[in-house]
Amino acid sequence: MAGAGRLDLDGSPIRPMTICMIGAGGFIGSHLCEKLMAETPHTVLAVDVYSDKIKHLLDPPTAAEGQQARHSWDGRIQFHRLNIKHDSRLEGLIKMSDLTINLAAICTPADYNTRPLDTIYSNFIDALPVVRYCSENNKRLIHFSTCEVYGKTIGSFLPKDHPLRKEPDFYVLKEDASPCIFGAIEKQRWSYACAKQLIERLIYAEGAENGLEFTIVRPFNWIGPRMDFIPGIDGPSEGVPRVLACFSNNLLRREPLKLVDGGQSQRTFVYIKDAIEAVLLMIENPGRANGHIFNVGNPNNEVTVKQLAEIMTQVYSKVSGEPPLEVATIDVSSKEFYGEGYDDSDKRIPDMTIINKQLGWNPKTSLWDLLDSTLTYQHRTYAEAIKRAMAKPVAS
Ligand code: NAD
Ligand code: UDP
Numbered sequence: 238m239a240g241a242g243r244l245d246l247d248g249s250p251i252r253p254m255t256i257c258m259i260g261a262g263g264f265i266g267s268h269l270c271e272k273l274m275a276e277t278p279h280t281v282l283a284v285d286v287y288s289d290k291i292k293h294l295l296d297p298p299t300a301a302e303g304q305q306a307r308h309s310w311d312g313r314i315q316f317h318r319l320n321i322k323h324d325s326r327l328e329g330l331i332k333m334s335d336l337t338i339n340l341a342a343i344c345t346p347a348d349y350n351t352r353p354l355d356t357i358y359s360n361f362i363d364a365l366p367v368v369r370y371c372s373e374n375n376k377r378l379i380h381f382s383t384c385e386v387y388g389k390t391i392g393s394f395l396p397k398d399h400p401l402r403k404e405p406d407f408y409v410l411k412e413d414a415s416p417c418i419f420g421a422i423e424k425q426r427w428s429y430a431c432a433k434q435l436i437e438r439l440i441y442a443e444g445a446e447n448g449l450e451f452t453i454v455r456p457f458n459w460i461g462p463r464m465d466f467i468p469g470i471d472g473p474s475e476g477v478p479r480v481l482a483c484f485s486n487n488l489l490r491r492e493p494l495k496l497v498d499g500g501q502s503q504r505t506f507v508y509i510k511d512a513i514e515a516v517l518l519m520i521e522n523p524g525r526a527n528g529h530i531f532n533v534g535n536p537n538n539e540v541t542v543k544q545l546a547e548i549m550t551q552v553y554s555k556v557s558g559e560p561p562l563e564v565a566t567i568d569v570s571s572k573e574f575y576g577e578g579y580d581d582s583d584k585r586i587p588d589m590t591i592i593n594k595q596l597g598w599n600p601k602t603s604l605w606d607l608l609d610s611t612l613t614y615q616h617r618t619y620a621e622a623i624k625r626a627m628a629k630p631v632a633s
Contacts (some may be wrong), residue, residue: 260340347477457534461509500543
């Protein structure tokens, strides 16, 4: 059996467990399911409304693999197609499990200011029963929050060339010390962050008052294969995914990458496979992970969005063999790109002290290497489909 005889960080054997994973069919969920199936003996009850990204784990072996062939994970992953907004089966699945991981959310910035109600419901209201069922049934919960709960940095309120902007205390984001700073209510971009913050506070309070065993994860721009969709290929033509998929789509279609408000915001990007290692450590080391909030990111991979566009252009040219466009980027205003009510996080550097101390985790992959493997995947998966779509005559 995969992963039999494995030990936790304190040298104790890891007992096989059943995990109810809500949002298992999404980007992070699909990588986590793969990891759990390939390297551990755990069972996953995978809950989502979609299953395309985990189809390869759910389908029986192909004819080419032979009639007698079995996946090493056969019988350890079950898909439950359900919407947690309104499905009475959810509590039963949580009761059957040792651990619940909640990944379900609306989490694309293009939705925050255009679908603020859905965003608040999805990130707060819909998560409430999950927290309640875990608390009432004494089940452990790993809940996915976001780095966006920090909002803007303190330094961003100083004049542009103020020397204190260079002081780490003014921008490094610490789980137990940094304030959460959001814009005005009409900047509905922050509805997502605010809903996530309130569910974090509720989970924390369930821990404090009712003994809920919880871990909260704050992802800092995890990126890699299967993130979001390519508009017009495996998602709506007019849809706006997160930046990796937006830029991939531009590169695949040989059109300039759009820099929102000049692309001056800064982000740190972590490779999904590094980040999943951190989640596995949380799953298998409850004594070290319970009661904690963890930043999970790569402070060494910081770039402006403009620099990200430049690096992606170079890497894509290498993996596709096509020369870069002469004009590789264009500026667009955030109002034009996202609509009224958009705002942005200026800079996101995770402090790594807590995850380092509790789980000994460090990210490994450089930005160049993670973009190399991700854009190789994008090119292999989408280049032909894009060519076919672009060759089709446009209906008049
Ligand atoms: P994703 O959109 O790829 O995955 C979310 C999944 O949840 C989707 O498959 C969706 O169908 C499912 N889902 C949503 N509502 C549901 C419902 N009502 N019932 C059943 N399933 C539902 O997003 P992701 O990038 O995998 O993110 C997962 C979690 O991590 C989210 O909570 C997100 O806020 C958080 N997060 C991710 C990042 C990142 O870098 N990827 C950054 C910050 C926070
Ligand atoms: N962005 C951009 N062009 C795009 C898509 C996004 O300049 O085509 C910018 C966006 O304004 C933000 C950053 O890229 O500053 C990261 O956006 P993403 O959607 O990945 O999510 P965020 O990190 O803001 O949560």
